[in-house]
Amino acid sequence: MPKNLKNHVCEEALFSSLFNKHSKNLHDFLYYKFGSSLNPKDKVQDAFIKLWENCSNVSPEKAKSFLFTVANNMMLNEVKHQKVVLGFQKIKPKNYTSETPEFIMEENEYFNKLQKGLANLSEAQRTAFLLNRIEGKKHKEIADMLDISTKAVEKRIYGALKKLRETIKEL
């Protein structure tokens, strides 16, 4: 295993491969957890620059948790406990030619409810649930990413689904 041969990530090739492997996951994680208002793309960059600055102290195996922890902490430093609002793509593909105004109105209402429902979920629930539903990640993958057990991921996702449906019904 080549990764056991090195105990630092100070080589640009290694650093780049780590970036290719983790940056998108890190970005999605930050986005679903904290929303778009805190600019997850910048945090990903900052976290990787931090990794480069500390490259001699971080082994390739530790790099992933280093990145997630650093990025998460940077977000927490900025987050002011406001409700996370996820924007949805406003322009929808016009697949249907027979949309009645009522249908469009109902659709809009449904999305608004969904948005509120997502905002009401806990950070842990929302992150796991959206990584699963939107990014199509298997429970195992999410568990690896967040360093938690598969069971816990399952619980979070199922809990999120339940809570979301309840909120939508209530509204």
Place this chain on the structure above:
Amino acid sequence: MTREELILKWLDNDLSPQEFEAFKALEDYDELIKLSNSLKEFKAPEYNTSEELEMVLSKTRSYSKTSNNWLKPLLKVAAVLAICFSAYYYTTTLDTIIETLASEKTNIELPDNSLVNINALSSIVYNKKKWSNSRDLKLNGEAYFKVEKGSSFTVKTDHGKVTVLGTEFNVKQRENLFEVVCYEGSVRVDYKSKSKILKPGDNFLILDGKYIATEKESTINPTWITNESYFKSLPFKFVLNEFERQYNLIINSEDIDDSVLFTGNFTHDNLEQALKAITIPLNLTYNIQSNQIVLIPRD
């Protein structure tokens, strides 16, 4: 299989075709599918990994990591050293100034062990650092030099320049008066265009800009070194000026003629005796008023 298990499996995208049929049969199938599809609209914005990587790499390359590690502390150290060095250089190359006040004499040793006795109200200026290259000093007032043998030793005054190789001599520079007396070795005096070599006992005196020939000095030291001032045929005002310097007081000589020539000496340790020594020969008397001494002719 329960409804919850089915939903969980569906969530994990792990339904077999059979299970999928069962899942389809669930009453909330439509709702779940609608929810699931709608959620897709909340997808995170596109993330272009290679583009982002380029940006990060450009940032990490823009600062050289190695130089950052040692350059900063090194610069700090260098700055401190530079300050120390410049302070040291500045203080050591500064001219050394030695000054005496009225009625004060001092002895100093120059870097080459030459000795200088400085009379009252005089100053010498020299540079310790450059001393080994050029033994130059500036004198204002009166001083007696015992110069160690070596390269030329120059005393500069406002009136003229005295150059020696290794000798004992006295330089006296006062307003309108410039006197050099050689006690040992030989001394060269440059005064304006005039230049004279003095042998032991020789005397070079300029009074009011004129050269005055005097007879040979018989003493081996200037008398002021032994706390006496000796004058030979000098106008009385020079005697009074010297008196003021040695005793730090003011002499009022309005009522007397201070241009008469005076030969004699006065001591630096006893005011009354000294006053008598300078007044009696000229048939004068004196009055002490606070810090001022008024000289008046004796009836």
